Amino acid sequence: MEVEAVRCECCGFTEECTPEYIAAVRAEYMGRWVCGLCAEAVGDEIRRAGARGQRAITTAEALDRHGAFAREAPRAPGKKASEELVAAVSRLLRRCLDSPPASPAAPQGRKVAAGPRCTDAEDA
Numbered sequence: 004m005e006v007e008a009v010r011c012e013c014c015g016f017t018e019e020c021t022p023e024y025i026a027a028v029r030a031e032y033m034g035r036w037v038c039g040l041c042a043e044a045v046g047d048e049i050r051r052a053g054a055r056g057q058r059a060i061t062t063a064e065a066l067d068r069h070g071a072f073a074r075e076a077p078r079a080p081g082k083k084a085s086e087e088l089v090a091a092v093s094r095l096l097r098r099c100l101d102s103p104p105a106s107p108a109a110p111q112g113r114k115v116a117a118g119p120r121c122t123d124a125e126d127a
C-alpha cells in the first residue's frame with residue numbers, strides 16, 4: 004500500500020498515511036493536516052465550547068486553540084513526542100470529564116473514528 008509521511012501541524016507527530024486519507028483530512032481541516040489524536044482534541048474543543056454555552060467556534064479556531072495547547076505542553080526530557088501528546092490529550096480529556104455535564108455525553112465509539120486508515124509511526 005502506498006503511504007506518505009505527513010506531519011501533524013499541531014503537535015509535529017509524523018504519521019504514514021495513504022494519500023487519500025491525507026487529502027480527506029486536509030479537506031476537513033482547512034488544508035492543514037492533523038493526526039488522529041489532535042483531530043479528536045480539536046473536536047473536543049468544539050464540543051466543549053458548545054457545552055459551556057459560548058458561541059460555537061469554527062474548526063479553524065479549534066485548530067488554533069489546540070495547536071497552541073499542544074505547543075505549550077511541557078516537554079519532559081527523554082520522552083517521545085507521541086508519548087507527550089498522549090499525556091496531554093489524557094489531561095485534556097480528564098479536564099473535560101471533570102467539568103459539569105452540560106451536554107449529553109459524546110457517542111461511544113467516536114474516539115476510534117479519527118484515523119482508522121493511519122499507520123502510526125510509533126516504531127519508525
Ligand SMILES: [Zn+2]
Binds near residue numbers: 013
Ligand atoms: Zn497531532
